Amino acid sequence: MLLDVKDLKKYYPVRSKLFAKTKELVYALDGVSFSIEERKTLGLVGESGCGKSTAGRAILRLIEPTSGQVYLEGVDICKLTKNELKDYRKKMQIIFQDPFGSLNPKQTVGKIVGEPLDNYNIEKGKTREEMVVQLITRVGLKPEDMSRYPQEFSGGQRQRIGIARALALRPKLIIGDEPVSALDVSIQAQVLNLMKDLQEEFRLSYIFISHDLGVVRHMSDRIAVMYLGRFVELASGEELYETPLHPYSQVLLSSIPTANSEIRKRRIILEGDVPSPIHPPSGCRFHPRCPLFQKDQNPVCHQEFPEFREIQPGRWVSCHQI
Numbered sequence: 001m002l003l004d005v006k007d008l009k010k011y012y013p014v015r016s017k018l019f020a021k022t023k024e025l026v027y028a029l030d031g032v033s034f035s036i037e038e039r040k041t042l043g044l045v046g047e048s049g050c051g052k053s054t055a056g057r058a059i060l061r062l063i064e065p066t067s068g069q070v071y072l073e074g075v076d077i078c079k080l081t082k083n084e085l086k087d088y089r090k091k092m093q094i095i096f097q098d099p100f101g102s103l104n105p106k107q108t109v110g111k112i113v114g115e116p117l118d119n120y121n122i123e124k125g126k127t128r129e130e131m132v133v134q135l136i137t138r139v140g141l142k143p144e145d146m147s148r149y150p151q152e153f154s155g156g157q158r159q160r161i162g163i164a165r166a167l168a169l170r171p172k173l174i175i176g177d178e179p180v181s182a183l184d185v186s187i188q189a190q191v192l193n194l195m196k197d198l199q200e201e202f203r204l205s206y207i208f209i210s211h212d213l214g215v216v217r218h219m220s221d222r223i224a225v226m227y228l229g230r231f232v233e234l235a236s237g238e239e240l241y242e243t244p245l246h247p248y249s250q251v252l253l254s255s256i257p258t259a260n261s262e263i264r265k266r267r268i269i270l271e272g273d274v275p276s277p278i279h280p281p282s283g284c285r286f287h288p289r290c291p292l293f294q295k296d297q298n299p300v301c302h303q304e305f306p307e308f309r310e311i312q313p314g315r316w317v318s319c320h321q322i
Contacts, residue, residue: 001071002205003036003059003173008068010051010058014278026277028054030229031068033308038172039199041206043220043237045213045252047274051229052209053097056175059207060092061085072173090120093166097178099158103150109136109161110146116168135164139194156187163194167202175207180215192218213256217241222314225249228277228285231308234316245317247290284320292321 010029029051036042044052058065061077069076077088096102103112114132117123123131133143139160150158159179166174176195180188192215198204208219216223216237223240225233225248233246244250254268270289275281283302287293293301300320308318 001035002038002073004069004071005035005059006033006069006071007031008033008055008058008070009066010054010063011066024278027229027280028277029058029065030280032224032226032229032231034224034231034234036173036205036207038205039203040221041199041208041219043216043223044207044209044226045211045216045223046226048211049274049277050226052211052226053177054229055226056094056177056207056209060089060094060175062094090169091172093169093171093174095159095162095166095174095176095179098182099155099162100150100182102162103158105149105151108147108149109141109153112150112161113146113164113168116165120169122169131168135167136161138167138198139164140190154187155183156191159183159191160194163191163198167198170202171204173205173207175209177209178211179208181210181212188215195219213252225252228275228280230285230318231316232286232318234308236314239315245311245315245322246286246319247292248286251291284318 008029009031012026012028014024014026032055034042044055046052054063057063059070065078068078070078072088072091075088077085080088110132113135114128117128117131132146136145137143141157141160150161153161179195180191183191195206196219199206206219208216210216220237223235223237224231225240225246227248233240233244233249240249241253244253251268251270268291272289275285275288281288281302283300283304284290284306287301290301298320304320306318306320308316310316311322
């Protein structure tokens with residue numbers, strides 16, 4: 001197993017009133033567990049604010065988790081010192097959502113892609129330059145682009161630069177934090193196909209974060225559905241899209257745009273807004289908006305939080321009524 005995450009949590013303190021006895025917390029990530037095998041992709045989906053990006057950054061320790069364990073090749077990186085963590089960062093990289101904000105406009109493309117090599121003293125001189133050229137050309141750019149600056153490129157080309165930078169240290173795990181959401185649809189397909197090709201070539205594992213269910217289906221072997229900082233369902237892509245079990249998964253999948261009028265009629269419309277992550281509902285966090293709860297008003301739904309349990313091999317659900 002390449003990555004094994006256990007009960008990962010991230011809480012943010014909220015500035016409270018001057019004489020308040022207790023400090024309020026934002027439960028951004030509230031106990032998620034999963035694993036990823038080599039050369040596999042896990043998709044994370046859910047509404048904005050559900051904790052997808054927080055999970056990705058906590059796994060990389062770009063933000064420090066409140067608690068939990070993140071085992072990379074059997075080593076809990078949450079226990080590593082900053083110096084020890086530096087070696088493990090070579091194995092984990094990220095592709096950011098914004099191709100405009102993630103690149104330094106004052107650096108050339110050659111400097112941006114080669115900077116990870118400089119940070120780890122990997123090759124110098126002509127050999128380093130050849131490695132950078134190979135990375136740039138592999139993602140579909142030209143060697144002469146090394147001397148240009150990010151603002152001279154389109155959004156899709158900038159994201160290719162970000163991908164080349166992520167590949168520089170030959171990582172084993174790459175987290176894509178909505179890597180194509182800022183791109184035109186036609187460019188999205190090109191970048192997604194490039195990522196799949198690179199996965200085979202470089203033997204990569206991905207955590208692919210997105211709110212676009214069509215994109216996640218194209219990329220992922222397994223998919224985790226998140227709601228208010230927790231997983232509500234985890235299954236293979238085929239199982240989830242064919243037979244979603246959790247009511248929230250059913251809602252998400254029914255919202256996928258389609259030209260089929262019969263499918264559009266079966267869309268499930270949720271009532272109410274997403275609850276506050278500062279004061280999440282008691283019991284199941286989805287119950288105030290859940291069609292099943294609204295139908296039978298089962299008291300256990302608002303009294304006890306449902307265990308995230310394996311109901312079939314490799315299929316996990318958090319729901320009292322399943």
